Amino acid sequence: MVNLLQNGDVCMEELEEEAPMFCINDxxxxxxxxxxxxxxxxxxxxxxxxxxxxxIARNDALWEHLCFRHVSPPPSGVRPVVVALGGYRRxxxxxxxxxxxxxxxxxxxxGGGESDLVRRVWTRQEVELSLSLFCVDYYxxxxxxxxxxxxxxxxxxxxLCKTVNV
Amino acid sequence: xxxxxSSVSAxxxxxxxxxxxxxxxxxxxxxxxxxxxxxxxxxxxxVAQRLERLETVMINAPTEVSHLxxxxxxxNPSDLASWxxxxxxxLHQPEIAPDPSTFSDLNYIAHAQGGPxxxxxxxxxxxxxxxxxxxxxxxIRLVHVLMTCAESVHRGELSLAASFIEELQGLLTSVDGERxxxxxxxxxxxxxxxxxxxxxxxxxxxxxFENAVLYHHFYEACPYLKFAxxxxxxxxxxxxxxxxxxxxxxxxxxxxxxxxALIQALALRPGGPPLLRLTGIGPPSPxxxxxxxEIGLRLAELARSVNVRFAFRGVAASRLDxxxxxxxxxxxxxxxxxxxxxxxxxxxxxxxxxxxPIDPVLEWIRNLNPKIVMVVEQEANHNQPEFLDxxxxxxxxxxxxxxxxxxxxxxxxxxxAEMYIQREICNVVCCxxxxxxxxxxxxxxxxxxxxxAGFTSLHLGSNAFKQxxxxxxxxxxxxxxxxxxxxCLTLGWHxxxxxxxxxxxxxxxxxxxxxxINHHQNxx
Numbered sequence: 001m002v003n004l005l006q007n008g009d010v011c012m013e014e015l016e017e018e019a020p021m022f023c024i025n026d027x028x029x030x031x032x033x034x035x036x037x038x039x040x041x042x043x044x045x046x047x048x049x050x051x052x053x054x055x056i057a058r059n060d061a062l063w064e065h066l067c068f069r070h071v072s073p074p075p076s077g078v079r080p081v082v083v084a085l086g087g088y089r090r091x092x093x094x095x096x097x098x099x100x101x102x103x104x105x106x107x108x109x110x111g112g113g114e115s116d117l118v119r120r121v122w123t124r125q126e127v128e129l130s131l132s133l134f135c136v137d138y139y140x141x142x143x144x145x146x147x148x149x150x151x152x153x154x155x156x157x158x159x160l161c162k163t164v165n166v
Numbered sequence: 167x168x169x170x171x172s173s174v175s176a177x178x179x180x181x182x183x184x185x186x187x188x189x190x191x192x193x194x195x196x197x198x199x200x201x202x203x204x205x206x207x208x209x210x211x212x213v214a215q216r217l218e219r220l221e222t223v224m225i226n227a228p229t230e231v232s233h234l235x236x237x238x239x240x241x242n243p244s245d246l247a248s249w250x251x252x253x254x255x256x257l258h259q260p261e262i263a264p265d266p267s268t269f270s271d272l273n274y275i276a277h278a279q280g281g282p283x284x285x286x287x288x289x290x291x292x293x294x295x296x297x298x299x300x301x302x303x304x305x306i307r308l309v310h311v312l313m314t315c316a317e318s319v320h321r322g323e324l325s326l327a328a329s330f331i332e333e334l335q336g337l338l339t340s341v342d343g344e345r346x347x348x349x350x351x352x353x354x355x356x357x358x359x360x361x362x363x364x365x366x367x368x369x370x371x372x373x374x375f376e377n378a379v380l381y382h383h384f385y386e387a388c389p390y391l392k393f394a395x396x397x398x399x400x401x402x403x404x405x406x407x408x409x410x411x412x413x414x415x416x417x418x419x420x421x422x423x424x425x426x427a428l429i430q431a432l433a434l435r436p437g438g439p440p441l442l443r444l445t446g447i448g449p450p451s452p453x454x455x456x457x458x459x460e461i462g463l464r465l466a467e468l469a470r471s472v473n474v475r476f477a478f479r480g481v482a483a484s485r486l487d488x489x490x491x492x493x494x495x496x497x498x499x500x501x502x503x504x505x506x507x508x509x510x511x512x513x514x515x516x517x518x519x520x521x522x523p524i525d526p527v528l529e530w531i532r533n534l535n536p537k538i539v540m541v542v543e544q545e546a547n548h549n550q551p552e553f554l555d556x557x558x559x560x561x562x563x564x565x566x567x568x569x570x571x572x573x574x575x576x577x578x579x580x581x582x583a584e585m586y587i588q589r590e591i592c593n594v595v596c597c598x599x600x601x602x603x604x605x606x607x608x609x610x611x612x613x614x615x616x617x618x619a620g621f622t623s624l625h626l627g628s629n630a631f632k633q634x635x636x637x638x639x640x641x642x643x644x645x646x647x648x649x650x651x652x653x654c655l656t657l658g659w660h661x662x663x664x665x666x667x668x669x670x671x672x673x674x675x676x677x678x679x680x681x682x683i684n685h686h687q688n689x690x
Contacts, residue, residue: 081472
């Protein structure tokens with residue numbers, strides 16, 4: 001490491017001096033940019049790293065990006081509806097991910113994990129169907145909770161959680 | 167040509183499928199008749215399989231059949247079907263535990279146009295363990311006796327029917343009552359015994375609350391109702407395109423499960439959501455508890471969350487023909503969609519004094535001038551005048567439906583869905599007259615009826631088809647199929663359609679003839 005002393009001289013310090021530490025936790029915006037590019041499973045894992053990561057990874061904007069970044073053209077005006085019905089993270093976990101993995105598996109055949117979902121372009125109709133199912137989920141939670149929203153997944157979407165007998 | 171040769175001396179019985187032309191009557195197979203054997207064409211496959219089995223038994227246990235060679239046993243072989251039946255029942259069959267996983271109840275009940283043809287299309291029949299044959303044989307026998315019992319009920323011979331019912335209950339113990347033919351037969355035997363022994367309390371109608379709960383579980387266990395809702399919503403959405411004031415009339419609100427998806431789709435439509443009015447018709451709730459209003463409140467809450475202007479009105483009526491158009495309070499400026507999910511068939515029963523309520527109801531629907539009328543009905547012919555025809559048809563239909571339900575893994579939903587179906591079965595089998603409300607008719611009949619009432623068919627577009635197909639792939643069972651039928655969509659199990667969705671529009675009402683003619687008549 002080279003130090004520039006006050007008198008203009010240059011002095012060589014020992015190389016034991018540590019290099020400037022780049023700590024990702026100090027650079028939240030970089031962290032967000034990285035997390036934005038992950039698939040859902042990795043994002044979920046990231047939320048388990050530490051409290052700070054958990055807070056960031058649970059940011060609904062990240063999940064919004066995840067939900068629709070491969071939809072072309074991106075649906076407009078959807079945000080207030082999705083937010084009202086439970087948020088993008090819930091949309092992804094409860095509807096989009098199972099729907100797309102089920103439909104993707106049907107098309108491509110077996111195999112392919114979460115990363116395939118990331119790269120695949122989702123059709124508008126798949127997104128619309130997921131949104132409709134998401135709305136039914138919200139409504140059933142309304143019904144089940146007697147007016148108050150519960151957090152458990154409604155039974156009408158349980159069929160999405162079951163494995164496919166392909 | 168296989169084992170047929172050894173048992174039947176002549177006749178190309180391999181032509182059993184090609185020579186048999188299925189006619190409404192039960193014709194005798196011509197080729198075998200030429201050889202002196204009278205076999206009904208519809209029974210050819212059954213007879214052939216039994217002959218195969220007879221041969222297997224004879225080969226495997228020659229000592230048991232040796233008496234046939236010694237004694238003068240008089241069976242008339244020209245009636246081949248009963249000849250082979252009597253031989254088989256005489257010979258002992260080994261007892262081995264059944265292997266029911268190789269077949270479904272569909273194997274027992276084929277979709278023939280004639281009478282109940284029992285078909286077991288198992289490959290490699292002779293190589294299977296005889297245990298499977300026991301199960302299959304018991305299953306076939308069960309259906310056979312069931313049909314005979316229904317026949318005796320049809321002829322009014324109730325004491326004979328009662329004895330058959332006892333026999334059936336005994337036979338039920340030898341099949342697996344938890345799946346396949348055992349389960350379906352169990353429900354039908356139950357229905358028949360209600361009809362024979364307790365006709366007054368035969369109907370299983372429960373309270374409105376119970377019905378709604380069972381309906382909800384039926385919604386969850388299998389895709390039929392979801393298909394109905396999503397297809398209807400897609401058509402209604404397209405009909406509402408460009409209109410700002412829309413009114414949906416739901417003939418059976420239940421828990422309102424259909425409407426959240428429509429509200430959400432309207433919220434997201436380009437150009438913004440319209441003002442949505444929903445009128446929900448449902449049975450009156452007892453004890454002052456207004457269930458219609460509660461559902462309305464939930465739907466309103468959802469609509470408010472997604473910023474859709476929404477108004478709800480509940481109309482309590484125990485029967486659809488009690489509803490009068492003024493109760494719906496339609497506004498002339500709004501665009502109307504009428505939504506009937508499995509309700510119209512209930513109006514087909516006719517009272518000798520008043521006739522069928524379907525006609526006045528269709529008339530007032532038409533007079534509302536709706537932009538779209540969505541009709542979803544069971545694709546079955548359960549309204550035939552003869553009991554035996556209805557029974558046979560119902561056995562086919564509900565076997566298929568139970569078959570599709572096998573795939574549902576959620577036990578609670580599945581059991582309650584079965585109870586829901588059981589109520590329908592009981593109504594079709596046990597009830598008569600106005601009490602019988604499950605008067606399902608197939609799509610073609612509805613087409614004629616609605617066409618005659620002044621409606622034209624609207625084609626459900628490719629979007630509806632794609633959405634339905636996508637919805638189906640989400641269900642884990644592989645057997646569902648969506649088909650397009652002249653602009654209508656049907657959902658079925660293994661190519662048997664079980665539910666049909668169609669869209670209709672009121673034809674413009676004809677103007678009154680000009681008064682000029684009257685004027686001329688007055689002059690004359």
